[in-house]
Amino acid sequence: xxxxxxxxxxxxxxxxxxxxxxxxxxxxxxxxxxxxxxxxxxxxxxxxxxxxxxxxxxxxxxxxxxxxxxxxxxxxxxxxxxxxxxxxxxxxxxxxxxxxxxxxxxxxxxxxxxxxxxxxxxxxxxxxxxxxxxxxxxxxxxxxxxxxxxxxxxxxxxxxxxxxxxxxxxxxxxxxxxxxxxxxxxxxxxxxxxxxxxxxxxxxxxxxxx
Amino acid sequence: xxxxxxxxxxxxxxxxxxxxxxxxxxxxxxxxxxxxxxxxxxxxxxxxxxxxxxxxxxxxxxxxxxxxxxxxxxxxxxxxxxxxxxxxxxxxxxxxxxxxxxxxxxxxxxxxxxxxxxxxxxxxxxxxxxxxxxxxxxxxxxxxxxxxxxxxxxxxxxxxxxxxxxxxxxxxxxxxxxxxxxxxxxxxxxxxxxxxxxxxxxxxxxxxxx
DNA sequence: GATGTTTTTTACCATTTGGTCAAGCCACGA
DNA sequence: TCGTGGCTTGACCAAATGGTAAAAAACATC
Numbered sequence: 001x002x003x004x005x006x007x008x009x010x011x012x013x014x015x016x017x018x019x020x021x022x023x024x025x026x027x028x029x030x031x032x033x034x035x036x037x038x039x040x041x042x043x044x045x046x047x048x049x050x051x052x053x054x055x056x057x058x059x060x061x062x063x064x065x066x067x068x069x070x071x072x073x074x075x076x077x078x079x080x081x082x083x084x085x086x087x088x089x090x091x092x093x094x095x096x097x098x099x100x101x102x103x104x105x106x107x108x109x110x111x112x113x114x115x116x117x118x119x120x121x122x123x124x125x126x127x128x129x130x131x132x133x134x135x136x137x138x139x140x141x142x143x144x145x146x147x148x149x150x151x152x153x154x155x156x157x158x159x160x161x162x163x164x165x166x167x168x169x170x171x172x173x174x175x176x177x178x179x180x181x182x183x184x185x186x187x188x189x190x191x192x193x194x195x196x197x198x199x200x201x202x203x204x205x206x207x208x209x210x
Numbered sequence: 211x212x213x214x215x216x217x218x219x220x221x222x223x224x225x226x227x228x229x230x231x232x233x234x235x236x237x238x239x240x241x242x243x244x245x246x247x248x249x250x251x252x253x254x255x256x257x258x259x260x261x262x263x264x265x266x267x268x269x270x271x272x273x274x275x276x277x278x279x280x281x282x283x284x285x286x287x288x289x290x291x292x293x294x295x296x297x298x299x300x301x302x303x304x305x306x307x308x309x310x311x312x313x314x315x316x317x318x319x320x321x322x323x324x325x326x327x328x329x330x331x332x333x334x335x336x337x338x339x340x341x342x343x344x345x346x347x348x349x350x351x352x353x354x355x356x357x358x359x360x361x362x363x364x365x366x367x368x369x370x371x372x373x374x375x376x377x378x379x380x381x382x383x384x385x386x387x388x389x390x391x392x393x394x395x396x397x398x399x400x401x402x403x404x405x406x407x408x409x410x411x412x413x414x415x416x417x418x419x420x
Numbered sequence: 421g422a423t424g425t426t427t428t429t430t431a432c433c434a435t436t437t438g439g440t441c442a443a444g445c446c447a448c449g450a
Numbered sequence: 451t452c453g454t455g456g457c458t459t460g461a462c463c464a465a466a467t468g469g470t471a472a473a474a475a476a477c478a479t480c
Contacts, residue, residue: 016427016477034332038249042468055428057469114331117386121324121331122244124389131393139394156415161395162408169383170376176327177379179334183341184349185371198372202416205366209415226447226457252438265458267439 021059023049025073028066033115036122037067064126071119071127074112075134081105082138087145091154092207095146099167099203103196106175113175139164156209170199231269233259235283238276243325246332247277274336281329281337284322285344291315292348297355301364302417305356309377309413313406316385323385349374366419380409 013021027048031040042063046053060066081101085094106113119127139161146160174181174195185191237258241250252273256263270276291311295304316323329337349371356370384391384405395401 014426020427035248036246036328036332038245039247039332041466043466052429053468054430054470058427063468117327117331118246120387120390121327122246122249124393128389128393131390135390136394158411159404159408162405165383165391165405166380166409166412169379169387173375173379177330179338180330180341180345181375183334183338184346194369195372195375198369199376201368202376205419206412206416209419224456230457251436253436262459263438264440264460268457273438 017059020049020051020055024051024056024059024066025070028070029074029111029115032067032070033111033118036118037063037126068126071115072130074115075127075130078105078112078116079135079138082142085142085145091146091149091152092204095155095207096200096204099171099199100196102167102171103174103199106171107192107196110175110178113172117172117176155207167203170202227269230259230261230265233261234266234269234276235280238280239284239321239325242277242280243321243328246328247273247336278336281325282340284325285337285340288315288322288326289345289348292352295352295355301356301359301362302414305365305417306410306414309381309409310406312377312381313384313409316381317402317406320385320388323382327382327386365417377413380412 024045027045027050028040030048031044034040035044040063042053042056045066046056049056060069081098084101085098089097116127119125124131142164143160146155146163149155150157150160174192181191182188234255237255237260238250240258241254244250245254250273252263252266255276256266259266270279291308294311295308299307326337329335334341352374353370356365356373359365360367360370384402391401392398
């Protein structure tokens with residue numbers, strides 16, 4: 001009996017499969033993050049991956065499968081900085097550490113940031129379920145934690161949810177709107193350093209105001 | 211001699227032209243803001259506008275012309291809240307007023323916000339020149355103004371450019387990432403009100419820290 | 421080196437998409 | 451009411467796009 005598509009997904013993948021799937025996902029990250037789902041073409045992705053289009057479709061059933069797998073695989077990585085935040089740590093330093101990690105992510109993985117940004121802007125049509133099942137619980141958990149910290153007088157009291165939104169908005173801004181930042185601050189080499197300093201100082205001021 | 215395309219652009223447009231061009235741009239705003247440039251199709255726009263595709267292409271030379279005109283026409287409207295900021299006003303109130311107007315814009319015109327977001331995320335391939343010629347001067351001017359205010363001890367000193375980025379990032383976040391916000395704060399009716407309060411309080415704290 | 425399996429390629433297809441063209445419609449002034 | 455010129459339409463087209471089928475090639479295993 002020939003190996004079916006389902007079997008392929010369940011059995012342990014060969015070395016070639018591993019390599020090619022990784023090449024495809026890497027190429028897809030490039031193309032999807034730049035053009036969004038509908039704007040990306042299979043030909044573009046295949047060329048970027050160095051494979052023929054049918055060869056690529058041997059590894060993924062269709063365009064959407066590539067996109068979904070990419071988002072799904074990246075989600076964990078993307079949430080990691082928030083997960084790390086420790087209930088037993090020093091509140092202000094925990095939050096500032098999170099902010100620093102988030103800035104570092106935007107700097108190191110701007111494509112990933114833009115991939116998610118594209119998907120969310122367009123209404124999260126393919127990642128919607130994941131948002132509910134993976135992001136929401138984590139968000140609620142950390143909101144509760146921050147609220148406790150604030151009630152203990154360790155942080156300036158405010159709405160924890162909107163605080164997290166602010167952190168996301170600002171940190172991701174530098175990755176998602178890089179084109180604009182570069183126009184307005186052409187001296188981009190130093191922009192990242194000043195940006196990181198600004199963001200940290202800003203939230204430190206905000207969170208430790210009496 | 212029949213009226214040429216160029217003449218059409220220069221002569222004063224008829225009532226029908228005005229009406230149809232507006233219908234097209236309105237429809238294009240809907241479609242482009244949801245799918246980005248490459249993801250939007252002329253058929254979608256034409257249907258949303260209630261016109262046939264050839265009829266639409268009678269008013270605009272091609273897809274790109276619609277997109278460019280849309281962005282260009284909206285740019286002024288988009289920059290207005292920043293332009294209003296008055297050098298002779300009370301610094302803190304001027305900035306908070308700007309922030310309030312920007313939040314109001316995101317609330318009232320989320321499609322416009324997403325239209326720009328899509329374009330910038332994808333590297334601003336079509337609006338690049340406009341950023342340099344229209345946004346950059348205004349940005350520099352207001353940065354200088356804020357710097358003067360800070361040097362006069364009226365505001366907490368910080369990098370004015372990054373301050374503006376922070377304002378943009380947070381205010382636009384609620385429009386651009388609305389899908390995510392709605393998942394994480396399902397009680398969306400009140401989310402806007404609490405958001406506006408949070409953002410204002412946040413920047414007031416930040417800007418008036420000693 | 422024969423044999424079964426996985427991987428790759430070649431050729432192809434249906435649909436979608438951006439765009440054209442010529443003919444017809446219609447509003448409006450003479 | 452009759453042209454005339456702006457407006458609209460239906461039919462059409464070439465290229466791009468997502469995807470398939472089947473044969474060929476490469477590979478692993480004996």
